[in-house]
Amino acid sequence: MKVELKNLTKIFPSRNKKAGGEVVAVNDFNFTIPDGKLVGLLGPSGCGKSTTLYMISGLQKPTSGQIFFGDEDVTELTPENRGIGLVFQNYALYPHMTVKQNILFPLQNLRGEDKLPKEEMLERAYRVAKLVQIDELMDRKPSELSGGQQQRVAIARALVKMPRVLLLDEPLSNLDARLRLQTREEIRRIQKETGITTIFVTHDQEEAMSISDVIVVMKLGVVQQTGKPQQIYDDPCNLFVAKFLGTPPINVFNGEVKGEVLYIGGAAVLSVPGVEDKAVFVGIRPEGFIPDEAGGLLCEVSGVDVMGRDVSIVSKHKEMLTPSVRSIVDADYTLAEGQREVRYALKPHKVFLFDKTTEERIYFGV
Amino acid sequence: MEEKNTSFFAKLWHSVSDFFSKRVWQGFCVNILYKKFDRYKGWIYLAPAIVLLMIFTVWPIFNTIRMSLLEGYTSMKAVRGVEFEFGIGNFTRVLKYKGFINCLKNTVLLTVLTVPISTFLALLIAVCLNSIKWFSRALQTIFFLPYVTNSIAIGMVFAAMFNMILGGGARPDFVGVVNIVIEAFGGEYINWMNAGSEYWANIFVMTVYIVWNALPFKILILLGGLQSVNKQYYEAAKVDATPRRRVFTRITIPLLSPMLAYVIITGFIGGFKEYSSIVGVFGDSMGPAGNHYALDTMVGFIYRAIGNQEGTASAAALILFAIILVVTMVNLYVSKKKTHY
Numbered sequence A: 001m002k003v004e005l006k007n008l009t010k011i012f013p014s015r016n017k018k019a020g021g022e023v024v025a026v027n028d029f030n031f032t033i034p035d036g037k038l039v040g041l042l043g044p045s046g047c048g049k050s051t052t053l054y055m056i057s058g059l060q061k062p063t064s065g066q067i068f069f070g071d072e073d074v075t076e077l078t079p080e081n082r083g084i085g086l087v088f089q090n091y092a093l094y095p096h097m098t099v100k101q102n103i104l105f106p107l108q109n110l111r112g113e114d115k116l117p118k119e120e121m122l123e124r125a126y127r128v129a130k131l132v133q134i135d136e137l138m139d140r141k142p143s144e145l146s147g148g149q150q151q152r153v154a155i156a157r158a159l160v161k162m163p164r165v166l167l168l169d170e171p172l173s174n175l176d177a178r179l180r181l182q183t184r185e186e187i188r189r190i191q192k193e194t195g196i197t198t199i200f201v202t203h204d205q206e207e208a209m210s211i212s213d214v215i216v217v218m219k220l221g222v223v224q225q226t227g228k229p230q231q232i233y234d235d236p237c238n239l240f241v242a243k244f245l246g247t248p249p250i251n252v253f254n255g256e257v258k259g260e261v262l263y264i265g266g267a268a269v270l271s272v273p274g275v276e277d278k279a280v281f282v283g284i285r286p287e288g289f290i291p292d293e294a295g296g297l298l299c300e301v302s303g304v305d306v307m308g309r310d311v312s313i314v315s316k317h318k319e320m321l322t323p324s325v326r327s328i329v330d331a332d333y334t335l336a337e338g339q340r341e342v343r344y345a346l347k348p349h350k351v352f353l354f355d356k357t358t359e360e361r362i363y364f365g366v
Numbered sequence B: 001m002e003e004k005n006t007s008f009f010a011k012l013w014h015s016v017s018d019f020f021s022k023r024v025w026q027g028f029c030v031n032i033l034y035k036k037f038d039r040y041k042g043w044i045y046l047a048p049a050i051v052l053l054m055i056f057t058v059w060p061i062f063n064t065i066r067m068s069l070l071e072g073y074t075s076m077k078a079v080r081g082v083e084f085e086f087g088i089g090n091f092t093r094v095l096k097y098k099g100f101i102n103c104l105k106n107t108v109l110l111t112v113l114t115v116p117i118s119t120f121l122a123l124l125i126a127v128c129l130n131s132i133k134w135f136s137r138a139l140q141t142i143f144f145l146p147y148v149t150n151s152i153a154i155g156m157v158f159a160a161m162f163n164m165i166l167g168g169g170a171r172p173d174f175v176g177v178v179n180i181v182i183e184a185f186g187g188e189y190i191n192w193m194n195a196g197s198e199y200w201a202n203i204f205v206m207t208v209y210i211v212w213n214a215l216p217f218k219i220l221i222l223l224g225g226l227q228s229v230n231k232q233y234y235e236a237a238k239v240d241a242t243p244r245r246r247v248f249t250r251i252t253i254p255l256l257s258p259m260l261a262y263v264i265i266t267g268f269i270g271g272f273k274e275y276s277s278i279v280g281v282f283g284d285s286m287g288p289a290g291n292h293y294a295l296d297t298m299v300g301f302i303y304r305a306i307g308n309q310e311g312t313a314s315a316a317a318l319i320l321f322a323i324i325l326v327v328t329m330v331n332l333y334v335s336k337k338k339t340h341y
Helices: A049-057 A099-108 A118-131 A147-159 A177-194 A205-211 A229-234 A239-244 B008-021 B023-068 B075-080 B089-096 B098-131 B136-148 B151-162 B177-184 B199-227 B231-239 B244-272 B276-282 B298-308 B310-338
Strands: A003-012 A023-033 A038-042 A064-069 A084-087 A165-169 A197-202 A214-219 A222-227 A251-258 A261-264 A267-271 A278-284 A289-291 A297-306 A310-316 A325-330 A341-346 A351-355
Touching: A003 A049, A023 A049, A023 A222, A038 A049, A038 A177, A038 A205, A049 A084, A049 A165, A049 A197, A049 A214, A084 A147, A084 B231, A099 A118, A099 A147, A118 A147, A118 A177, A147 A165, A147 A177, A165 A177, A177 A197, A177 A205, A205 A229, A214 A229, A214 A239, A222 A229, A222 A239, A239 A278, A239 A351, A251 A325, A261 A278, A267 A297, A289 A325, B023 B089, B023 B310, B089 B098, B089 B310, B098 B136, B098 B199, B098 B244, B098 B298, B136 B199, B151 B177, B151 B199, B151 B276, B199 B244, B199 B276, B231 B244, B244 B310, B298 B310
Parallel strands: A038 A197, A038 A214, A084 A165, A165 A197
Antiparallel strands: A003 A023, A003 A064, A214 A222, A251 A261, A251 A278, A261 A267, A278 A351, A289 A341, A297 A310, A297 A341, A310 A325
């Protein structure tokens, strides 16, 4: 089921009328979520990603704009008529029911011609339980399950009525680090097996990057960029997106373009054809540095993190705007004993220029 | 030179500290002052409460048992130094007393009538209060008012509402508001609580009063329970297209079951101790004029027996205790099966 959001806007009225200051949680959201894809809504806290999800679910009404499931306008439909499955951040499993009763609950709600015979309900419950691998735990109460198992039960409960769209609100934030890795693979697998269009919300860029087909990056209610994870990482449209994606994060410098050459702290570091002369922000991905005696960027080394596969050199530069300059270089490269400085050449496609006032990307020919 | 200038207390301190600084003594002191204190400090902190409970709760309980087992015990005789024989005569006297069965019947009847009605109404009102947004604070206060009002005062108001004073004329001199309403709807006056009134009319008055009086506490507990239910359960139920009735029976009631169990159990206990409400409405005679003690209860029986036969009163109190114990155990047993903590 394709999900289409048209000019979706949500404004929360201010609590204190005199003080004014209504909150625009989501501002003019336009996006089409392709059928059968896993889409991640990504952004920092308060960027409106959860509000967007709840508007798609119908639990919140948009101030303006429309939501389409396929060709059907569902903007005015109540949640129960939209045919969605929703997994809450803390799962909201009914504590007094067993896993089986929790999963059966949505099916038992079906009335009229949708009503299922008992055997079919059980069969469907067991089928979906098998899919999320909790069929062994059907007679337990939620309190007797681990966080990861509860998460699966919540997904099973959302899937059992075969929703048109599956919505997940911060599905992994209540799990510990190891379980998070496992579960996100699990979500990926379940989504692929069922082929249900799935939208999930997260503030963890790594999580979004690793499992989504498409990422929507949001900031203060405004969509910044949409696209495939790699594409956004390689080609951020503004400084916010560049900074938000990637671990370790992108390094940002004050720079200046003069005569189609980029200078950082007075040193020429890269030729940037087609950019007019002005001061810019320079973003360099950690993997964009090449240690090179002839390189233009001179940094003061403050430490080295060995990570096995590769080495991360932590250094300082007087024009840097991030707390430190972190480069990732091949493990073969070693600093000489007592070496205090390192020179870098730059990979042009890992260097992004941003306008100082708008923070928009300035493109240059490579 | 320095020796001379040191005062007596300083010398004393030095010698004492010398003494205690020896390892053995040090260990001993630590043991006494620290470890022993550590072991018993819990008791020391509890002492004030324990002393008060001993005087006002524990000792009276044992004294009640003692008095109930001494034949014909009264404090007047005890003061005179009369020796009492040991026996169960007090208990048999209570059970043989012809008013006792009436007390038991009234107590059980009022409890069985009022607990379900008040619990059901409290649940209804709590759910309504929880769902409205406007004036909810003001309404909560209004519903809580009976709780902070003296039950004798409420009783007098209820008595005025149901009362009717027959003069010599064709119409009564005074008619309570309840009968006025009945008349407005075309009914006939009912003698609720005056001379010659029916037993069931009296019970009706008491049921209304006790239910009304019991509501605020129950509403408060249930409303608190409702407000602590995670809203996401309702959102989840909404997404799953759960009909309203099913949300209530399958989600609200189970999540509220600990509070419901509490309210029902304390309701039964309170019901068996019913006394002041009847005195409030009917006065000391605990019944309509000409039919004194028609609405006598267990506590009423005990209270009057205290005046001259403490042994009998103690025995009756223990019988009441046994009844409440059994009922509460049954309650707990049932609620254990139905409650989801």
